[in-house]
Amino acid sequence: MKITVCYLINADDISSIYSFECANYQVKEREQEFENTEIEYYKTLGGEEVDILVGVYPNVSKRVVDFFQDKAKEIIEIPLEYTPAQAYNILFRKCFNSFVCVLPTDVFLKPNWLSELSFFSENVDNCGFAGVPHTVLNCTYSPVVTKEFEGFLNVFLPANMTIKTDVPFLFNTKLLFTLGGLTEDTTMHGYEFYHYQLRAIYSGLVNFYISSTASVVIAKRQVNDDNAKKFAEQNVQLMRKQKDFYIAL
Amino acid sequence: MMGRIYPNKDLEFSISELIDLKNYIFSLHKRLALLREDYANKTPYEQNEVAITEYETICKIFRMVEKLHKAEENLSSLTKIFYADVQEVSRHWETVIELAKQKQSDSIALKHLLYNVNWKELNERIDKKIEFYHQLKKHLISIQ
Numbered sequence: 202m203k204i205t206v207c208y209l210i211n212a213d214d215i216s217s218i219y220s221f222e223c224a225n226y227q228v229k230e231r232e233q234e235f236e237n238t239e240i241e242y243y244k245t246l247g248g249e250e251v252d253i254l255v256g257v258y259p260n261v262s263k264r265v266v267d268f269f270q271d272k273a274k275e276i277i278e279i280p281l282e283y284t285p286a287q288a289y290n291i292l293f294r295k296c297f298n299s300f301v302c303v304l305p306t307d308v309f310l311k312p313n314w315l316s317e318l319s320f321f322s323e324n325v326d327n328c329g330f331a332g333v334p335h336t337v338l339n340c341t342y343s344p345v346v347t348k349e350f351e352g353f354l355n356v357f358l359p360a361n362m363t364i365k366t367d368v369p370f371l372f373n374t375k376l377l378f379t380l381g382g383l384t385e386d387t388t389m390h391g392y393e394f395y396h397y398q399l400r401a402i403y404s405g406l407v408n409f410y411i412s413s414t415a416s417v418v419i420a421k422r423q424v425n426d427d428n429a430k431k432f433a434e435q436n437v438q439l440m441r442k443q444k445d446f447y448i449a450l
Numbered sequence: 451m452m453g454r455i456y457p458n459k460d461l462e463f464s465i466s467e468l469i470d471l472k473n474y475i476f477s478l479h480k481r482l483a484l485l486r487e488d489y490a491n492k493t494p495y496e497q498n499e500v501a502i503t504e505y506e507t508i509c510k511i512f513r514m515v516e517k518l519h520k521a522e523e524n525l526s527s528l529t530k531i532f533y534a535d536v537q538e539v540s541r542h543w544e545t546v547i548e549l550a551k552q553k554q555s556d557s558i559a560l561k562h563l564l565y566n567v568n569w570k571e572l573n574e575r576i577d578k579k580i581e582f583y584h585q586l587k588k589h590l591i592s593i594q
Contacts, residue, residue, distance in 0.1 A: 215536050216529070219457050223465065264540075308463045311527075312455060337476055342483035412480065415472035417465060417522075419529055421467070 204249055204319060204371070205296040209256040209279075209288055210265060210303050216419075217261075220224035224304060224369075226272060229309050244272065247315025254292045259282075280289065286393040290382040293344075294450055300370045303449040305383040309417040310369065318371045321356065321411045326350055329400055329406030330363075331356075333416040345407060346404045357410040360419075364408050366394040368416050372401075380404065382450035389433045396433040458577035461532060464525045471521055475514050480508050535580045543583065550586045553593055560589045 208215045224246055231241040239255040243250050255273040257266055259281050268277055275295065293301065300322060302315065311317075314333055322331045326346045334340070339360040344353030364370060380400050383393040398408050442448050456462035485500050485507075490499065554561040563585060572579045 215533060215540075219532075219536075223456055225455050266565075309469070311469055334472075334476070337479050340479075357476075357481075412476065415469050415476060417468050417472070417525065419526060447525050 202249070202300070202319060202323070202405055203298040204251050204300045204315065205298045205374070206246055206251045206253045206302045206304050206315075207256070207289065207292040207296070208253060208269075208273075208306075209285060209292065210261050210306065211258045211279075211288070212260070214306070215265070217265055220307050220309065221269075221304075221443055223309045224314070224426060225310070229373045235348070245438050246304075247310065247311040247318070249315040249319055251315070252298060254295055256288045256292050258288075266356075282388060284385065284390060284437065286383040289393075290385065290450055293377055293382055294405050296374055296377065299374060300371050301370060301377070303366070304369045305367055305418075306315050307419040308367075308369060309419070311414050314369065314416070315371075317411055317413045318369070321409075322350075322371045322373065323415075324430075325354055325356065325407065325409070326371065327406050329376075329401035329408040330366075330370045330372050330394075331408075332364040332368045332410050333414060334410035335365065335368045337410065340410060342412065345409065356412050357409070359408065362402050362408060363398040364410055366397075367418050368410075376406075377399065378449060380446050381448040382446055384433075386432075386436070388431050389436065392429045392433040393415040395430065396437060399434065400440065403441050404446055418442055456460045457532060458580075461525075464521065464528050468518070470526055471514060475511060475518065478511050478514065481507050489578075498509060505551055532580075534570050535583075536576060539580055539583045543579075546583060546586050546590065549590055553590060558594050560586070560593070563589065 208217075210219065217377065225248065227245045228242050229245055231243055233240070236436045238299040242325060245251060246253065253269075253272055255276045256279045257269075258279050273328060279291065283291075290304070300319060303319070305408060310333060318331055318333060319420070322328050324347045325331070335359045336355055340357040341360070342355055343358050344355050345358075347354050380397065384396050385393075386447045389396055401408060437446075456465060480505060482563065485503055489500065550564060551561060554564055564581075567582055568578075572582055
């Protein structure tokens with residue numbers, strides 16, 4: 202299973218390099234079935250094979266861009282006037298692997314974080330957003346139904362059913378076809394992923410934190426105000442009445 | 451090809467400590483949930499033991515959260531220092547190296563430092579580069 206990792210760099214900050222390195226980027230040699238075949242290499246992050254898409258704003262220095270040159274499958278320049286939601290939508294349009302992982306900057310993780318995350322995402326039935334928890338306050342440790350096993354997996358379910366998106370999270374690429382992209386409405390700025398998770402909930406999916414590993418978030422992301430959150434909730438209620446959660450990507 | 455994950459030893463230790471601490475707190479939270487499993491079928495003695503363990507676990511969580519806040523502050527200051535060092539090195543590296551080469555005839559220690567350094571390793575490892583930069587800077591200041 203291959204995962205597309207979306208990494209958006211919106212400030213010229215060297216922390217984007219070092220927090221990425223802490224996510225355990227490696228190039229590995231693919232095991233060959235036959236002798237004398239050409240050696241094939243593949244890229245891994247957090248213990249899983251990945252394609253890395255990096256979105257960079259024009260204010261990001263050449264040094265940072267150069268660092269990702271051989272690591273990223275594609276470096277996409279984002280126009281300065283674009284909001285992060287618009288930028289992510291550009292990246293999402295290029296996601297064709299089974300899962301999409303959004304990796305924020307200034308997060309530190311255990312080396313095998315993506316393997317853990319993909320295990321839960323693969324096995325939990327109706328998986329929406331699965332995140333690596335920074336904190337589990339206001340969460341309940343509960344079993345959720347699994348796909349293949351006749352049993353349950355225990356996860357941390359947030360009280361408001363949505364996870365914080367300043368941590369790395371994973372979702373199935375199918376969501377981009379069923380729910381579309383993020384809302385680009387600026388009145389919901391900072392709450393676009395919250396809006397997306399609400400749409401996922403009303404589509405019968407579960408958002409949760411995995412219970413096997415933690416993340417460390419250094420810079421807490423600043424969101425504007427509660428009005429944006431309220432707008433996001435109202436907008437989803439409107440979509441619910443119209444029975445359509447799709448936003449064209 | 452196995453690479454280094456964390457930029458330096460201090461950060462590696464601090465991040466690992468913090469993640470382990472968080473995992474420990476998460477496990478305590480899990481214990482609180484799992485303790486109540488099959489509660490109704492337990493004997494009064496077992497139910498009392500569950501209650502005691504719950505109190506102990508909650509107290510432990512509070513203690514660990516305090517420890518966690520200190521570890522987070524520590525990591526935050528370590529990352530600030532590291533990023534400041536990286537910025538400084540990237541800005542003044544050429545100047546300091548040039549100056550050190552000029553002044554090496556004034557100091558045997560400085561000459562020794564410049565001749566014995568592994569330049570390839572410096573280019574690959576930022577922690578070594580920062581360490582070397584500070585050593586050079588210290589020597590240059592002592593000469594002046």
